Each structure stands twice: as structure tokens, then as C-alpha cells.
Amino acid sequence: MGSSVAGAAFAQSALAESSANAEDGYGMLVDTTECIGCRKCEWACAQENKLSDKPVEAFEDPSAFEEPRRMTADAYTVVNRYDIPDQPAQHTFVKAQCMHCLRPACVSACLVGALRRQPSGQVTYDAWKCMGCRYCMVACPFQVPAYQYDNALTPVVSKCNFCFNRVQNEGKMPACADMCPPMCLTFAKRSELLRLAHQKIEANPDRYLDHVYGEHELGGTAWMYLTSRPVTELGLLEFDAKAIPDRTEPMQHAIFKMGVPPMLLFGLLTVAMKTFEHKEEE
Amino acid sequence: MSHAGHPISVRRGLLTPGAAVLAGLALIGLGAAAYRFLFGIGAASNLSNQYPWGIWIGIDVASGVALAAGGFTSAAVAHIFHQHKYEVLVRPALLTAMLGYTFAVLGLFADLGRFYNIWHPMIPMMWQGNSVLFEVAMCVMVYLNILYIEFLPIVCERFAGRVSLPGPLRALNPMVERALRIAQATLGKMMFLFIVGGVVLSCMHQSSLGSLLLIAPYKVNPLWYTPVMPMLFLLSAFSAGFAMVIFESLLSAWTFRLAPETKVLASYSRFLVVFLGVYLVAKGTDFVIRDAYHSLLAGGIAPVMFLVEICAGIVLPLLLLVSPRVRGTALGLFAASGLVVGGVLLNRVNVFLVAFRPPYAQTPYFPSLVESLITLGLISALVLTYRVFVTIFPILPAGECVPARELAAEDIPAETEPYAA
Ligand code: SF4
Ligand code: SF4
Numbered sequence: 001m002g003s004s005v006a007g008a009a010f011a012q013s014a015l016a017e018s019s020a021n022a023e024d025g026y027g028m029l030v031d032t033t034e035c036i037g038c039r040k041c042e043w044a045c046a047q048e049n050k051l052s053d054k055p056v057e058a059f060e061d062p063s064a065f066e067e068p069r070r071m072t073a074d075a076y077t078v079v080n081r082y083d084i085p086d087q088p089a090q091h092t093f094v095k096a097q098c099m100h101c102l103r104p105a106c107v108s109a110c111l112v113g114a115l116r117r118q119p120s121g122q123v124t125y126d127a128w129k130c131m132g133c134r135y136c137m138v139a140c141p142f143q144v145p146a147y148q149y150d151n152a153l154t155p156v157v158s159k160c161n162f163c164f165n166r167v168q169n170e171g172k173m174p175a176c177a178d179m180c181p182p183m184c185l186t187f188a189k190r191s192e193l194l195r196l197a198h199q200k201i202e203a204n205p206d207r208y209l210d211h212v213y214g215e216h217e218l219g220g221t222a223w224m225y226l227t228s229r230p231v232t233e234l235g236l237l238e239f240d241a242k243a244i245p246d247r248t249e250p251m252q253h254a255i256f257k258m259g260v261p262p263m264l265l266f267g268l269l270t271v272a273m274k275t276f277e278h279k280e281e282e
Numbered sequence: 283m284s285h286a287g288h289p290i291s292v293r294r295g296l297l298t299p300g301a302a303v304l305a306g307l308a309l310i311g312l313g314a315a316a317y318r319f320l321f322g323i324g325a326a327s328n329l330s331n332q333y334p335w336g337i338w339i340g341i342d343v344a345s346g347v348a349l350a351a352g353g354f355t356s357a358a359v360a361h362i363f364h365q366h367k368y369e370v371l372v373r374p375a376l377l378t379a380m381l382g383y384t385f386a387v388l389g390l391f392a393d394l395g396r397f398y399n400i401w402h403p404m405i406p407m408m409w410q411g412n413s414v415l416f417e418v419a420m421c422v423m424v425y426l427n428i429l430y431i432e433f434l435p436i437v438c439e440r441f442a443g444r445v446s447l448p449g450p451l452r453a454l455n456p457m458v459e460r461a462l463r464i465a466q467a468t469l470g471k472m473m474f475l476f477i478v479g480g481v482v483l484s485c486m487h488q489s490s491l492g493s494l495l496l497i498a499p500y501k502v503n504p505l506w507y508t509p510v511m512p513m514l515f516l517l518s519a520f521s522a523g524f525a526m527v528i529f530e531s532l533l534s535a536w537t538f539r540l541a542p543e544t545k546v547l548a549s550y551s552r553f554l555v556v557f558l559g560v561y562l563v564a565k566g567t568d569f570v571i572r573d574a575y576h577s578l579l580a581g582g583i584a585p586v587m588f589l590v591e592i593c594a595g596i597v598l599p600l601l602l603l604v605s606p607r608v609r610g611t612a613l614g615l616f617a618a619s620g621l622v623v624g625g626v627l628l629n630r631v632n633v634f635l636v637a638f639r640p641p642y643a644q645t646p647y648f649p650s651l652v653e654s655l656i657t658l659g660l661i662s663a664l665v666l667t668y669r670v671f672v673t674i675f676p677i678l679p680a681g682e683c684v685p686a687r688e689l690a691a692e693d694i695p696a697e698t699e700p701y702a703a
Contacts, residue, residue, distance in 0.1 A: 070642055072331065109497055111416035112399075112408040131402055132395020134334035135415045139497040143642050146331040147395065149324025155395040237641055239500065248496045249412050251509070262482050269362055269478045276364035 025102075025121020026167065027190030027222040028177065029197055030095055032234065033207055034184035037065070037081055037093035041176035041185070045077045045097075048163060048175035068235055071096065073148040076160040077176060082234050092227070094234045095176075095185075098123060098144045098160040099214060100222035103243035109139035114157075121190065121222045122162035130157060141218060141244055142237065162222070190222055197226055219243030289373050289676040291440070292538050296673060300537075304666040311659010314652045318392055327653040332643035335393075337657050340634035342389025344491055345627045346382050347422070348515075351523030352530070353379020353429060354484035359553065361477050368550055370543060370679040373436065374534065375527045377668060377677050380429040383422065385664045392656050414493045421487035428480045431469070438466045440675050488519035495633060503637035504577045505588045508568050511633075517561040518626050524554040525599075525622035532616045534678055542612045543679065551615060555603045558622060562596045587628070587636050595625015 039059040046052045051074040065081035077097035084090045100123045107115045107123060114129035115136055132155055137145045148155040163174035172178065177185040186193060197212045213231050214224035217239045225236065232238055318326035329336050352375035360368045391397045402408050403419040410416050442462040445455050492515025495502050508514070528547050535542040569575075578585045599621040608614030635647065649657075672678050 070331065105497055108412050109415065111410050111413040111419055112402045112405075113410040114408075129399070129402060129408055130396055131399040132397070133393070133415065134329075134395070135413075135494075135497075137331065137334035138495070138501075138638075141498070141500050143332065143501075143640050147323075147329075147334065149327075149329065150322050151395075152320060152322035152325075155322070237500070244497060244499070245412065247499055247509070248414055248493060251493065251496070251512070252412070252414055252417065252490075262486060265485065266478055266482045269358075269481055270474070273362045273364075273474055273478065276362070280364055 024189045024191045025119065025222060026162065027100075027121060027188065027193045027224060028162075028174070029186040029188075029193040029224050029226065031184050031186070031200070031226045032092055032094050033226065033228050034181070035079070035093040035095065036181070036184075037079055037091065038181075039064070039079050040179045041095060042075065042077055042079060044175040044179035045160070046075065048166065049076060049161075051075065051158075071144060071146050071159065073146045073150075073156075073158045076158065080235055082229075084229070092229060092234055094225075094236070096235070097176075097223065098162070099142050100160075100162050101218060101243075102221065103219035103245050105139040105141055105218075105244035106136035106145060108245035108249060109135045111135065118164065118168075120168060122164040122167070123159075124161050124164050125157055125159065127154075127156045132157075139244070141239060190224075193224060197224060200226060216241040219246070288680065289370070289678055290680045291674060291676050292672045292678055294538055294673070296670065301666060301669060304662040304669075307662035308659050308666060311656050311662065314655035314659060315392060317652055318656060323393075323395060325652075326650065326656075328647060328650040329653075330647070332640045333638070333647035335634060335638070336647055337631075337635065337649045337653060338389050338393035340631050341627075341657055342660055343386045343393070344634050345630040346386035346389065347488070347491060348519050348522045348626050348630055349526050349623060350379040350382025350386070351484065351488060351519040352526040353382075353523070354481045355520055355523030355553075356527050357432070357477050358481050359550075361474075362481065367546055370546060371527050371531060371550065373677045374530055374672075375523075376429065376432055376436075377671055377675075378526065378530060380426075380433050381664050381667055381671075383426045383429060385660050387422070387426065389657070389660050414490055414497065418487050418490045418494065421483045421490070425480055425483040425487065428476050428483065431476050432473070432480065434465050435469055435473070436675050436677070438462045438469075442466055484519075485516060489513065489516040491515050492633075495638070498638070501638055501640050502633070503584050503639060504572070504574050505584060506633050506637040508572055508574075510564070510568050514561070514565055514568070517557060517564055518629055520557040521554060521561055521622055522626035524550065524557060525619040525626070528554065528615055528619035529623050532612055532619075534672065535612075538672075538678065540678065540680075544610070544612045544615065547612075547615050548609050551603055551609055551618070554619070554622065555600065558596060558600050558603070562592075562600065565592070565596070584632075584636055587632050591625055591628045591632055594621060595628055596622075599625070 040056070043054075043056045043059045046054065068080040068082075069075075069078045071078055077095060079093050079095045082092045082094060084092070100117075100121060102117075104115070104117055104123050107117050109115075110130075111133070112129045112131060114126045114131075115123060116126070117123050132147075134147060134157070136157060137143075137147065145157045145159045147157055163172075166172050167174060173187045177187040186196065188196070194212065194215060197215075201208045201210055201212075207228060208226050209228060209230065211231070212224050212226065213236060214221040219241065225231070227234055227236075314326070323329055327336060327338075356368065356372050356375040359365050360372045391400065394400060403416055404423070442459070445459045445462065446452075447455055447458065489512040492511040492513070495507070496509065496511060499507060528551060531547060532542050534540070578588070599618040602608045602614060602618040602621070605614075608618065639646075
């Protein structure tokens, strides 16, 4: 039953783990020191994913920066402005979207496999499998997936899919990176990006903090950030390196490995039942 | 066989003011549910991208399942460990569990955005064994069916030999009759499988409900977040199970003017003391090991809720129950078990709602009116259904205040003794 399935999946997840490290999927490097806050990536994303038909001018309204925003069902990505205290003229702009974790919590959480991590690095979603339980939203440490709460019949979990179709089938770059002035969003294999990021830091130690956000956080993410200020000042959260599924999956598997403990309990209780029955008959 | 006589149907009219209130609330809940299904979760609830889970999960599902634990704890005591004096408590607990799980699933329907896909976890192609929720879903589904099967002998006892469906359904009478006979003949021998299976499945999903939020280490308040949450959930489910049985037994005795089973319940409460004590020790030890005290000093409602949960829900009832004077009276038992039930309910609400604080959230979650009306309606409908079932089926012990004793005796064919008796 459930337990033996969990047992079988144990082997699977061990496999997935080693392959996640071995394979080299796509990634994106966000250089926050280059971002000018034009929000063209938001517009490109909305176009590509048919999230809204707002004209590009709608994305030029500076009032959007007054309060930090989060992703919604019709915005897979948002750019926020973080002011530098005492230096009103200087800002840092930070783009937010799904981080495409190497060991995604959302994928581990989804009970029907509607969320999946592709070998090429994208975390994708199959609406037709989804039950709408929203456990993925509970699980995501970056608080990324949004829900179409206003859709009464066919709501979907909305999040960036790293332009999976565009990249894999059309051979193009993700829409945001295509639109962005070069140097701010760099799309490439993750290993290359890591090399690039550390090169940049080495070449400009005054410009960057020596930290590639996403290199190790929660087991690593496909999207990574270079910053000149501590990440916590930029609306990014601090995490340790332990992947989220490592907190739940081993326990699940230890308890239900191959269904042995439940079977054992079943056997024990049956024996107890029969023993007490006999005692009674005597 | 139980000492208090075989269970019989309650012979009291259903048309009481209490039942009318329940029916009213259930109807309002039905209206609220219609609103939810017509206009969507967004229109009906305060759920958001920050707070994907609210009272439909925290109360209807998580608390509902915990409070339905009496089904497996009482089955284990009476049928596996053959403590026959507690036989009288089995049927009410079984009914509560059956209805509790049924209504938990109904509540889930309101919460699922794509409720029509609720069967997806049954499709092997979609199985995702790494998901805690997958295991919970499978266990609950199988266990719900086991509960229906465990209830079948009661249906047989009541109707075998006297099936008389009304009107055009009359043609089905012989068929139903045959089905009941077959069930009667086969179930007895297989029932032990279902009883033991039900206990195993319960242990699995009661603890896994506690694993659900392990996946959100950065969102759950450290007062509650601990790797041993599954164990704490299991221990508190045991406690809730025993407490619920005592609480309900007294409540229905008073409602239906039966003699309360104070003696049986007092000795039954020893199980509650043991499990509640172990729960307290486990929770306390974990708290100390994790050095979680400084979270108590953080402001806000969470520390208060935590302390109430521990003091009023565990420590106080434990103190009450260890005193033989309190334990020996119906009122004392009622108070203590009520506190435990409330404490476990509060724990589930705390873990799923109060402790859940996503980092980017600005305003905390509070349920909307429609959301609350659905939950309230489900609870009312549950109690009302219980009331109807004890009127139709032989569930409650025939206390001395029931006049129709002789009737009950001839009502019961000898071969339909409860399976494990
Ligand atoms: S950021 Fe969240 S939604 Fe995106 S892959 Fe990671 S866990 Fe999943
Ligand atoms: S809401 Fe959909 S995608 Fe998210 S965990 Fe539930 S079934 Fe999976």
C-alpha cells in the first residue's frame, strides 16, 4: 500500500539526487548590480505566458516600486526596488521568480507528481494532474507559487517555468533574458554560470560581495544572484545548505521503508489479538 | 458481551430544538459551500498566496482526523487486547470515526481547487511516494473504507431479516437482504484483518499528519516545529482518541437520558492518563533539547496559544485525572476529557494556522465568514448525522432509563453477536 510505494520511491529519490548533482541543467545568473529596474522582463514574461495583455507602458509606472511586491497568478516575476539607507539616489533592483531549485521542495511535496524537475533544470507543472491541494505552496521556502484563487473551476498553480517550452522546443532563451539588457540576466548551463559568477567577483571585489546566492542555498538553485549588498537587505531570504527534501524524505523512508515497519506492526497486533483470544477460551 | 447490555437504537424523537439548530447551521453551511463552488476559493475564503491553508485544512481535516482517533484506539483496546468491559465504548467510537473521516473528506472537497481530481492519488502513474501528503491521502482513503466495513455488521444486525425499502425500491428488498446475509456470513471471519489493518493505517497517517509541515522549516514557529512532530502527533492522537470516547459517552448519556457508564469510563481513563503523560514528557523533553524557550519570549499570539495548549490541554487534565476523586465522577471525567479534546484541537489549529508564518506575509490569516460557515456547517451536519444514526442503529448501550428493554432483547438474533465478542 502507501508504505511500499514510499519504499519503492526511496530508491527513485536516491537516483534523482545523484543525477541532480551529476547532470548540468540550465541556470540563470542575475547580476543585481546591473539591473536598471526597467521591468521589461515582467512585460516579456507576461507576453510569453499570456498572463496579461497590458501594454509595455503599464510596466513603466514607477509607483510599482513603492512597496515590495510578490509574484501573483498573473505575474510569474516581479522586480522590486530596495533603497540604500541615507543614499536616496541609489537603489538596487532585484528580480524575483521561481528559483528552480536543484532539490525542489515543491516537487517533493506534490502528491501526484504534477510538479517535476526536468533533467535540463526547469521545474515544470502539469495542470491536468494537479488536485489544487496547494501543499506545494506550503512547501516552497522561497514562497514562490501563486494560485488562481478566482478561478472557480480550473485553477492552476502559477509560477515561472523557466520558459521550458521556449527553451527546449524553440531553441530560444527564456523571454526575460531575451528582453533584458545584456549582463544583467545571463542564461547558460549552471556550471558555466558558477564559473562566470566567481570570475566576476574575483575581477571586481569592490563591486560584489563574495557570495553567489543560490550556489549552496537549500542544496543549490538554478537561478543565482550576484549582489553588492547583503541579501537580506534585498528581500532575499537566508537559508542554510541543507535541501528541504532531506528533512522529510529520510524520515518518511525510515518509517515506511519497503513497508516493513507497518507490516511488522500488523503482524505484532495480529499475534497479540490471537494470544488474548486464546487466553480467553482457556 | 458487555456488562451494560447489548447496544440498542435510541428511542427518542429527532425533533428537538437542538436538532433544529444543528439542521439550520448545516443548511447555512450548505449555502456557503454552494457559494464556494460557484465563485471559487478566492471569493469565499481569506486564503492567499501567502497562506495557502486555512481552517478547512487545520480544523476540518487535521483536527477532524485527530478527534476521530477514538475509532482505532477503542478497537485496539476492546478487540485486539480483548478488554471486553470496554466493548460498550466501541460502537459509538466507531460511528464517530466513520463520520469524522467522512466529513473530513467532505471538507477537503471545499479546499481542493480541483476537487474533481481527488482520485488522482489512486492512479499508479501519478504516485509520488516522496510526498508525505501522498501517504496521508492513501492511508485515509483505505482507512475510510475499512471504517465502512467495520460498520457493516451493525447494519446487518439492524436490518438483516427485515429489509423493507419503501415504494418502488421494494423490488430491491430480496437483493439487499441477500447482500446483508452474505456480509454477515463472511465478515466475521475476516474482520480481524480490518481491525488490525485499521489500527496500523491509523498509526501511519496520524503520525504523518505531523510530518506534513516538516517540509516548511522556515515558515513554522519553532515553538512547534520539531523533527519529532510525527511522534507528537501520534501520541496526541492516542490521547484525543481516548478522551473523545469518554467525552462523547457522557455527552450522549446525558442527552439521551441514559445511565452514564461512569465506572467503565473511570477505568478507561487510565489509558488516557498513560498516553497523555507520555505525550507531555515527549513534548517537554523535545522542547528542552531544542532550546525553544526564547521563542516563548517573542511577542504576538503564538507563545500565549502555546502555553494555553500545554497548561489547559495537557497539564490540567492530567492533574484532574490522577485524582481518584475527580476520576470517579461523571462530571470530573467530562471536564478532564473535554480539556484534552480541546487541547488536541488547539494543537492542530496552532500547528497549521498559528505557527505558520511565511516570511513575506504582511497580514496574518484569519478565516472569512463563508469559510467559517462551511466549517461550522460540516460540524453541525456531523453531529446531526450522529444523532440520526444512533436512532436508527444499535450503537449506544441500553442504559436502565430506556423503557424498551424487552424489545431490544428479542430484536437481536443470536448469531449476530459482535464479531470479536
Ligand atoms: S523556488 Fe519554490 S517553486 Fe521554485 S523550484 Fe524551488 S521550491 Fe519549487
Ligand atoms: S496544488 Fe497541485 S501542484 Fe501543488 S502540490 Fe497540490 S497537486 Fe501538486
